[in-house]
Amino acid sequence: DVSAAVLGLESSCDETAAAVLRADGTILAEAVLSQLEEHAAFGGVVPEIAARAHLEHLPRLAARVVAEAGLGFGDLAGIAATSGPGLIGGLIVGASLGKGLAIAHGLPFVAVNHLEAHALTATLPGLVEGGARFPYLLLLLSGGHCQCVAVEGVGRYRRLGTTLDDAVGEAFDKSAKLLGLPWPGGPALERLAALGDPARHKLPRPLFGRAGCDFSFSGLKTAVAHAVAKHPPGALPAQDRADLAAGFQASVAAVLADRGRHALDMLPGATALVVAGGVAANAAIRAALGRVAAERGLPLVAPPIRLCTDNAVMVAWAGIERLRRGLTDPLGHAPRPRWPL
Numbered sequence: 001d002v003s004a005a006v007l008g009l010e011s012s013c014d015e016t017a018a019a020v021l022r023a024d025g026t027i028l029a030e031a032v033l034s035q036l037e038e039h040a041a042f043g044g045v046v047p048e049i050a051a052r053a054h055l056e057h058l059p060r061l062a063a064r065v066v067a068e069a070g071l072g073f074g075d076l077a078g079i080a081a082t083s084g085p086g087l088i089g090g091l092i093v094g095a096s097l098g099k100g101l102a103i104a105h106g107l108p109f110v111a112v113n114h115l116e117a118h119a120l121t122a123t124l125p126g127l128v129e130g131g132a133r134f135p136y137l138l139l140l141l142s143g144g145h146c147q148c149v150a151v152e153g154v155g156r157y158r159r160l161g162t163t164l165d166d167a168v169g170e171a172f173d174k175s176a177k178l179l180g181l182p183w184p185g186g187p188a189l190e191r192l193a194a195l196g197d198p199a200r201h202k203l204p205r206p207l208f209g210r211a212g213c214d215f216s217f218s219g220l221k222t223a224v225a226h227a228v229a230k231h232p233p234g235a236l237p238a239q240d241r242a243d244l245a246a247g248f249q250a251s252v253a254a255v256l257a258d259r260g261r262h263a264l265d266m267l268p269g270a271t272a273l274v275v276a277g278g279v280a281a282n283a284a285i286r287a288a289l290g291r292v293a294a295e296r297g298l299p300l301v302a303p304p305i306r307l308c309t310d311n312a313v314m315v316a317w318a319g320i321e322r323l324r325r326g327l328t329d330p331l332g333h334a335p336r337p338r339w340p341l
């Protein structure tokens with residue numbers, strides 16, 4: 001039934017989000033509240049503050065999107081809530097709200113894996129003509145995750161490679177901090193990089209050209225730290241800052257392109273190269289991956305930025321795909337802070 005609608009809830013990190021989707025993928029309503037301001041003073045996400053903020057805002061957001069969709073909770077076909085991986089406090093808030101609504105309205109509950117939700121976003125029919133087709137190669141590039149995944153169907157994922165140390169978004173955030181930029185550093189570093197010369201500092205490209213598609217970023221971050229340390233604290237000239245930012249971003253883009261090529265070699269039937277996660281918002285990285293896809297005659301599927309970063313549309317969509325297959329979860333399902341795909 002294409003008119004059946006599902007409520008999705010997301011609360012695994014620092015975005016509080018709710019959305020209602022129709023089974024055909026039509027987005028009826030969506031809302032995201034970012035907690036950036038709550039955490040900025042601490043230079044990163046504080047789990048306790050995040051959980052309390054989800055508790056304060058998620059119920060209201062859920063009621064709002066259901067009303068905006070022109071529905072009541074009882075009209076829904078199911079409730080999908082991110083149940084891992086992520087920060088346990090937030091996961092408990094979202095999963096418990098989802099289960100409570102499911103009990104109150106006699107609806108099925110779906111415990112959604114946040115990584116699966118990112119992975120399936122590309123199959124949303126409105127995104128690509130009819131949605132991406134399986135199998136495709138997913139590069140999941142966020143602050144907490146950095147993986148190459150072969151997406152072969154709903155529930156059929158093969159991790160081809162992952163990071164040996166930092167996630168790519170984490171590398172952006174740490175390098176940005178070294179350059180004196182505010183958290184979260186990714187967007188600020190990208191803006192600074194636009195003013196710099198990427199060729200001025202020779203920065204490492206960890207694992208470039210190596211077999212497989214694992215990642216490593218800590219050496220690159222350390223190289224930035226060494227370059228910064230050549231100057232007295234706080235006295236890095238403005239042009240050096242910009243050149244370092246540009247060099248860092250160029251190294252990351254080159255490494256991601258190289259890893260993407262290797263990953264595509266590992267999935268010969270791939271129909272598309274898909275990027276997801278907050279780092280996919282970076283224009284230089286999108287461009288580098290676009291060239292890799294073009295070399296292979298494949299489309300680069302990069303969801304709009306609001307669907308790349310954490311959101312509830314992807315959670316509702318993963319819920320719909322699971323419900324379609326009769327994959328619901330018991331009310332005793334425990335949220336899982338660690339939950340590999």
Ligand code: KG4
Nearest residue numbers: 142143144169186187277278279282309310
């Ligand atoms: O997917 P996301 O919103 O949250 C999770 O980590 O799950 O990703 C956030 C990460 C942060 O590390 C942020 O600095 C990075 O994505 N990011 C960027 C850009 N926008 C966000 N990194 C590089 N360039 C950007 N424009």
Ligand code: ZN
Nearest residue numbers: 118142309310
């Ligand atoms: Zn995420």
